[in-house]
Amino acid sequence: MKSQTTENRNNSIIENLENELNEMKIKLRGAETTKDLELSEQSSNLKDQIQKERDASLNYQRELQERHNDSVKQLENRIKELDSRSKKIFDEKCRFELQNRELIAKVKLYEDERSSEKGEIKRMKLEKADLDKDFQKFTKDIHSLSTQLAVAQQVSI
DSSP states (O other), rough: OHHHHHHHHHHHHHHHHHHHHHHHHHHHHHHHHHHHHHHHHHHHHHHHHHHHHHHHHHHHHHHHHHHHHEEEEEEEHHHHHHHHHHHHHHHHHHHHHHHHHHHHHHHHHHHHHOOOHHHHHHHHHHHHHHHHHHHHHHHHHHHHHHHHHHHHHHOOO
């Protein structure tokens, strides 16, 4: 009897433990289900957040690309403008250099003419000096002849 009572008691303890184990399994399944739901909700929230971040990143990349493209277009336009100005300045420089060469040639020509004219003036001054001498001699000769004529006329009277 004693062994039967011990056995009954052991059976009762085992039964109680089995009941507690079943209750724990039920609680565990509930906790697992709750945890699964929480994890599923967190996963869904993370996926939404990741998608939002991706969308924001893509929008930011598009915006950066648009700004980059705008900057490139502005720089290309500026380069075209500067190229055009540079060409105009180069053309103007060439035109001024040509004019400068032409003016230098004219100045050289004028200097040559001036030098030639200076020589001509010098020659003319010498010729004038000679003519002045000749004129003085001629005037002296005329005066001498006039005096001789006057003397001859008086003698013949």
